[in-house]
Amino acid sequence: MQQRRWHEFDSRSDLEAAAADAILASAQQAIAERGAFRIVLAGGTTPRQVYRALCAARTEWSAWHIYFGDERCLPPADAQRNSAMASSAWLAQVPIPQLQVHPIPAELGAEKAALCYAQELATLGAGTDFDLVLLGLGEDGHTASLFPGEAWEKATKLPPVIAILHAAKPPPERVTLSPARLSSARQVIFLVSGPDKQEALQDWRHGAPVPASRITPTGGVDIFFHTSPDS
Template sequence: MQPEWRVLADADALVERLAAALCAEAEAAIAARGVFHLVLAGGTTPLALYRALADRRAGDARWHVWYGDERCLPADYPERNSVMLEAAWFAASSIPPENRRPIPAERGAREAAAVYGEWLEGVGDFDVALLGMGEDGHTASLFPGHGWGDAPDSADVLAVHAAPKPPPERVSLSAARLNRSRRVWFVITGSGKRKALLCWKNGETLPASVVRGKLETVAWLDAAAWPVNE
């Protein structure tokens, strides 16, 4: 099942459109249910988006933010997703600290996965899951050749060992838990992603391709990533 492919002229145009769309979706969710549950992508690609959300003063006490994955590094390590997000967005937001739920990956993959799974108990479908995609087609910390937790009875959170990119120990939401999202939005930029996107377009099974939103799945792309001539 293919996502909706939304190709923007460049990364700046993508960030502007996506930030507006995310804020609109938050308003709709809050109007309908009084709360907005958002899963955040890690890594460096979405940082421009998070800075744009900071500029918009996006987020308040009705927003609840979760993490798609985290590296098992010290809690204050600069390359932790939680550290990058605090600097890029949360420090300038009105989202209360208790609504910002980083994965406690400093405890190690197995313990952190168990703890985060407990935190998610009783939490219903996410409103939006923001995800990236690597050059190998991985998303969150679900890598080719590793278990993706895509069976319906999979645990919500996976301990990832021997990941093919450092650090090897990680924690990730499972594909099954990500599939309990109303909307799944991928944020993909740069020419290095073209090969994986072509595989996805051609129907190959990748970690990214098994994650689907209940209402919609959208791949937000810049023109550099889109394999238009392939």
């Protein structure tokens, strides 16, 4: 059962500022307690603005380790890649060691990339939680590249990284972390903004089995949302 904490904001900019503050607070705590901060990034418009806000942050960047929740099978420099967006908006502007940024090699194709990234995550050690996972919500209730009505929903056991071959949105080939791997986190924050997300958000809130409901960390999830039009 997913435990949810709902945080509504008056504007998109308020949501983005709160998200940036939450990320930095999580980083500060993780670095103080464990000497490293392992964060999983989401793609999309709302995270882009949050990432831009982080460029000016004062933090121990050398302790940050960057992972990705999903990726499109496109060339590495393609602007639609989550890793390319995060790099242009933020990562290229701050001194995180390059070896601590772990993009999904989705240019290899979904199946090979999924195997490679599973090996990459295995180097963290069995049972190692991420410190913070950032996720979004699609109009159909999907999160990362976990779309409704696909084979992963019916599988009894999933690998930590899944090859998606027939995604509901282009491109059809994608790579995504599984619900269990995304749930292996000390903190999970969903960032949801825009009127087009309102129906999916309400379905989720009223108990519909949307893919986002499959993310079940022990500590529950926080949903930062603003779905009314900004004036």
